[in-house]
Amino acid sequence: xxxxxxxxxxxxxxxxxxxxxxxxxxxxxxxxxxxxxxxxxxxxxxxxxxxxxxxxxxxxxxxxxxxxxxxxxxxxxxxxxxxxxxxxxxxxxxxxxxxxxxxxxxxxxxxxxxxxxxxxxxxxxxxxxxxxxxxxxxxxxxxxxxxxxxxxxxxxxxxxxxxxxxxxxxxxxxxxxxxxxxxxxxxxxxxxxxxxxxxxxxxxxxxxxxxxxxxxxxxxxxxxxxxxxxxxxxxxxxxxxxxxxxxxxxxxxxxxxxxxxxxxxxxxxxxxxxxxxxxxxxxxxxxxxxxxxxxxxxxxxxxxxxxxxxxxxxxxxxxxxxxxxxxxxxxxxxxxxxxxxxxxxxxxxxxxxxxxxxxxxxxxxxxxxxxxxxxxxxxxxxxxxxxxxxxxxxxxxxxxxxxxxxxxxxxxxxxxxxxxxxxxxxxxxxxxxxxxxxxxxxxxxxxxxxxxxxxxxxxxxxxxxxxxxxxxxxxxxxxxxxxxxxxxxxxxxxxxxxxxxxxxxxxxxxxxxxxxxxxxxxxxxxxxxxxxxxxxxxxxxxxxxxxxxxxxxxxxxxxxxxxxxxxxxxxxxxxxxxxxxxxxxxxxxxxxxxxxxxxxxxxxxxxxxxxxxxxxxxxxxxxxxxxxxxxxxxxxxxxxxxxxxxxxxxxxxxxxxxxxxxxxxxxxxxxxxxxxxxxxxxxxxxxxxxxxxxxxxxxxxxxxxxxxxxxxxxxxxxxxxxxxxxxxxxxxxxxxxxxxxxxxxxxxxxxxxxxxxxxxxxxxxxxxxxxxxxxxxxxxxxxxxxxxxxxxxxxxxxxxxxxxxxxxxxxxxxxxxxxxxxxxxxxxxxxxxxxxxxxxxxxxxxxxxxxxxxxxxxxxxxxxxxxxxxxxxxxxxxxxxxxxxxxxxxxxxxxxxxxxxxxxxxxxxxxxxxxxxxxxxxxxxxxxxxxxxxxxxxxxxxxxxxxxxxxxxxxxxxxxxxxxxxxxxxxxxxxxxxx
Numbered sequence: 019x020x021x022x023x024x025x026x027x028x029x030x031x032x033x034x035x036x037x038x039x040x041x042x043x044x045x046x047x048x049x050x051x052x053x054x055x056x057x058x059x060x061x062x063x064x065x066x067x068x069x070x071x072x073x074x075x076x077x078x079x080x081x082x083x084x085x086x087x088x089x090x091x092x093x094x095x096x097x098x099x100x101x102x103x104x105x106x107x108x109x110x111x112x113x114x115x116x117x118x119x120x121x122x123x124x125x126x127x128x129x130x131x132x133x134x135x136x137x138x139x140x141x142x143x144x145x146x147x148x149x150x151x152x153x154x155x156x157x158x159x160x161x162x163x164x165x166x167x168x169x170x171x172x173x174x175x176x177x178x179x180x181x182x183x184x185x186x187x188x189x190x191x192x193x194x195x196x197x198x199x200x201x202x203x204x205x206x207x208x209x210x211x212x213x214x215x216x217x218x219x220x221x222x223x224x225x226x227x228x229x230x231x232x233x234x235x236x237x238x239x240x241x242x243x244x245x246x247x248x249x250x251x252x253x254x255x256x257x258x259x260x261x262x263x264x265x266x267x268x269x270x271x272x273x274x275x276x277x278x279x280x281x282x283x284x285x286x287x288x289x290x291x292x293x294x295x296x297x298x299x300x301x302x303x304x305x306x307x308x309x310x311x312x313x314x315x316x317x318x319x320x321x322x323x324x325x326x327x328x329x330x331x332x333x334x335x336x337x338x339x340x341x342x343x344x345x346x347x348x349x350x351x352x353x354x355x356x357x358x359x360x361x362x363x364x365x366x367x368x369x370x371x372x373x374x375x376x377x378x379x380x381x382x383x384x385x386x387x388x389x390x391x392x393x394x395x396x397x398x399x400x401x402x403x404x405x406x407x408x409x410x411x412x413x414x415x416x417x418x419x420x421x422x423x424x425x426x427x428x429x430x431x432x433x434x435x436x437x438x439x440x441x442x443x444x445x446x447x448x449x450x451x452x453x454x455x456x457x458x459x460x461x462x463x464x465x466x467x468x469x470x471x472x473x474x475x476x477x478x479x480x481x482x483x484x485x486x487x488x489x490x491x492x493x494x495x496x497x498x499x500x501x502x503x504x505x506x507x508x509x510x511x512x513x514x515x516x517x518x519x520x521x522x523x524x525x526x527x528x529x530x531x532x533x534x535x536x537x538x539x540x541x542x543x544x545x546x547x548x549x550x551x552x553x554x555x556x557x558x559x560x561x562x563x564x565x566x567x568x569x570x571x572x573x574x575x576x577x578x579x580x581x582x583x584x585x586x587x588x589x590x591x592x593x594x595x596x597x598x599x600x601x602x603x604x605x606x607x608x609x610x611x612x613x614x615x616x617x618x619x620x621x622x623x624x625x626x627x628x629x630x631x632x633x634x635x636x637x638x639x640x641x642x643x644x645x646x647x648x649x650x651x652x653x654x655x656x657x658x659x660x661x662x663x664x665x666x667x668x669x670x671x672x673x674x675x676x677x678x679x680x681x682x683x684x685x686x687x688x689x690x691x692x693x694x695x696x697x698x699x700x701x702x703x704x705x706x707x708x709x710x711x712x713x714x715x716x717x718x719x720x721x722x723x724x725x726x727x728x729x730x731x732x733x734x735x736x737x738x739x740x741x742x743x744x745x746x747x748x749x750x751x752x753x754x755x756x757x758x759x760x761x762x763x764x765x766x767x768x769x770x771x772x773x774x775x776x777x778x779x780x781x782x783x784x785x786x787x788x789x790x791x792x793x794x795x796x797x798x799x800x801x802x803x804x805x806x807x808x809x810x811x812x813x814x815x816x817x818x819x820x821x822x823x824x825x826x827x828x829x830x831x832x833x834x835x836x837x838x839x840x841x842x843x844x845x846x847x848x849x850x851x852x853x854x855x856x857x858x859x860x861x862x863x864x865x866x867x868x869x870x871x872x873x874x875x876x877x878x879x880x881x882x883x884x885x886x887x888x889x890x891x892x893x894x895x896x897x898x899x900x901x902x903x904x905x906x907x908x909x910x911x912x913x914x915x916x917x918x919x920x921x922x923x924x925x926x927x928x929x930x931x932x933x934x935x936x937x938x939x940x941x942x943x944x945x946x947x948x949x950x951x952x953x954x955x956x957x958x959x960x961x962x963x964x965x966x967x968x969x970x971x972x973x974x975x976x977x978x979x980x981x982x983x984x985x986x987x988x989x990x991x992x993x994x995x996x997x
Contacts (some may be wrong), residue, residue, distance in 0.1 A: 306354035475509035568659030606630035711756030836885030854881035
């Protein structure tokens with residue numbers, strides 16, 4: 019064996035990131051690389067820029083193993099005469115518990131004399147010290163297991179986490195520290211490590227003192243001579259971190275839910291105008307995305323046409339470049355369906371921790387209705403002003419046409435009035451004054467009722483909209499110039515107290531111009547008022563007296579000169595009190611400066627401004643004021659105001675929405691939970707103790723299966739396993755068992771949001787339906803009893819709903835009358851049609867009395883037609899039921915077939931009638947021959963001596979007797995037939 023000596027020439031240490039390359043190096047590194055590898059080391063250098071390609075490839079392979087947590091060594095010698103370089107590669111665990119970089123120690127040795135074995139011993143000694151330092155001084159728990167899982171070596175941190183001593187820990191197996199429910203899984207990991215795998219996993223941990231913790235564990239095999247002799251482990255206590263992360267996720271989820279349920283548009287952009295965050299309304303209505311998250315990195319150019327996108331990007335950049343926020347600026351939002359909304363837009367710069375602007379936050383509130391209201395008011399005020407400023411009615415009308423065209427986007431307008439004989443319309447004015455579409459002067463432009471647009475408006479006395487393609491004749495000549503014509507026109511009747519004052523017609527070049535009917539309708543009323551006022555100054559007084567807006571005249575001397583009743587009513591001061599105090603008395607001190615500034619800048623047309631004004635009781639209300647006209651000679655200003663306190667209060671309510679939302683969630687009776695992919699609870703709302711009888715902490719990380727009754731679990735589990743991402747399903751009702759064995763019936767909606775960063779699982783929204791189930795069962799039992807009773811009786815049971823006219827009948831109806839229908843349902847018209855015509859009026863009157871006079875019980879007999887055309891007699895016994903407001907709701911009836919009984923009664927009546935005829939015969943017909951016989955017998959008894967015709971008398975007695983005998987025989991025969 020040759021003797022060689024080892025002289026250490028130099029050594030160096032560098033830190034190398036898998037992603038960024040060299041991130042740090044010691045002072046000797048630059049000289050070391052220049053002398054040995056003729057390369058220059060700088061930050062972010064790669065292996066291939068500082069090492070020879072062969073060596074760089076070898077080190078790259080070693081670093082791949084090191085990323086799995088395995089310490090690596092490598093020896094490199096270019097040729098037999100070259101120095102030997104020894105490399106020691108150690109993994110560095112970052113704050114996120116991942117290996118993202120390594121420490122690379124390099125030692126250069128030169129063979130001179132000595133023994134190769136000394137070199138190996140030196141390297142072994144270096145490794146021993148290296149591993150010892152990493153093991154015993156590691157801030158994480160480091161430990162060794164034998165093949166059975168017994169601790170054979172531990173560091174101090176291992177004992178601290180286990181809350182015992184190192185000596186006691188070396189006498190133990192790892193399983194007693196693992197909760198029962200996770201033992202099987204941890205043993206599986208341990209077995210896989212024994213088979214050569216390097217594993218990273220998390221598990222629960224119970225210390226020797228019974229404290230629950232959560233660990234992040236790394237296991238890899240200990241291999242000696244190609245045989246695994248144990249398992250090496252590193253563990254970090256992440257209990258506090260997980261709790262912080264859980265709370266962070268919960269807070270993030272709550273914030274996401276709040277943002278998505280705010281009715282405003284919310285968006286966050288970076289400096290490149292890319293979306294960082296949008297709420298659900300913005301993503302759905304503006305970007306037209308149904309799945310949140312897919313809108314990330316989109317810019318205005320992705321969802322707006324180019325010119326609009328450029329305008330928005332320029333506006334965003336102005337906010338981010340200057341740092342000046344935009345508050346409640348009126349703007350138009352174009353939605354994905356092409357419709358528009360008027361919004362109040364706010365944009366504020368987004369700053370990082372260094373106060374550097376990194377983007378912006380935007381909020382847009384739908385203000386379309388308020389915009390239309392303001393536009394309506396503005397249009398009305400300008401129209402009123404036009405009639406107030408002009409000298410003649412015609413001038414005022416022309417000015418009104420001009421205002422409408424400019425404000426509402428029309429190119430042409432005309433005004434008409436009724437002729438004196440009220441048989442035609444005559445044009446009174448048009449605008450622009452240099453563009454007359456008609457032939458001849460204004461007096462020659464006339465329309466009959468129903469003719470063209472003016473005539474159509476006259477006929478309907480309503481707003482009419484027509485289009486060129488309808489060929490109905492918008493106006494007599496529709497050409498604006500040689501190439502353009504009117505395509506859409508609207509006619510507005512100006513009506514006052516049922517009297518047509520005027521008709522205004524407006525024409526647009528747009529084929530289908532959007533027209534707000536409500537706006538035109540409201541404005542037309544005000545125009546009618548203005549026109550009437552121009553004709554009669556009394557109308558001005560009416561407007562001033564009855565206007566719902568606040569109207570006042572303020573002098574520049576600081577006093578109110580005049581105030582309308584709405585003004586007085588709003589502030590609750592008397593007119594005398596209002597006029598005797600400076601107007602500054604009624605203004606909030608903080609708004610005085612803004613008010614005086616507005617007055618100093620007043621001109622013919624002013625802008626709206628909002629200030630707080632004091633009522634008599636001391637309360638302040640928000641008023642939006644507008645100056646109508648400044649009369650310089652008189653030093654007075656007309657002002658108009660609108661009470662906007664409700665709007666301000668609404669804005670305040672929105673600012674408190676987060677607090678209210680939290681309160682609702684905390685106090686909600688429903689239970690909201692999130693399950694991870696293993697069906698374990700990772701989040702529970704405070705309602706858990708009412709549902710399960712367990713606290714939030716007790717339910718955390720327990721399996722959902724353990725809460726559900728075993729018979730109900732299989733069906734629930736199948737649905738949850740097949741639940742697709744983003745899908746929402748209604749789970750079948752199931753039972754859960756609380757801590758005190760109390761059974762609850764639960765109704766749940768499950769939503770799979772596993773890929774949602776804010777949720778990361780299946781969301782269960784559950785509520786207790788135990789009481790509902792009990793009531794349902796009672797109802798089913800009642801229905802079962804009802805069904806038994808219905809089957810046991812031959813009566814027909816009906817349930818008639820008064821409001822709908824729908825009647826439900828029992829199956830007996832078919833067997834009695836032969837009629838059938840789907841679900842035994844019939845209408846009131848069908849039923850009335852089957853009542854015998856002779857009985858219908860009586861039945862209808864009885865039914866009306868039942869409902870109108872609230873007669874609770876009704877019994878009536880009538881005939882009802884059967885399916886074969888015959889009629890049956892029925893006895894109808896009905897009961898009227900009321901709703902909670904004592905309003906008739908339903909009629910429950912029992913119908914009995916009494917045809918047979920009725921037939922017997924009719925037969926008895928006929929029988930009695932015939933018996934009466936027999937009795938009459940006995941009392942009248944028999945009396946004649948009997949009286950005759952009695953008279954002849956009396957004659958013979960009392961006057962026998964004086965009679966000469968005895969034989970004749972006897973013959974008459976015999977005749978009468980035979981006649982009587984015949985009558986008696988006939989009576990006997992009739993009686994025998996009846997009886």
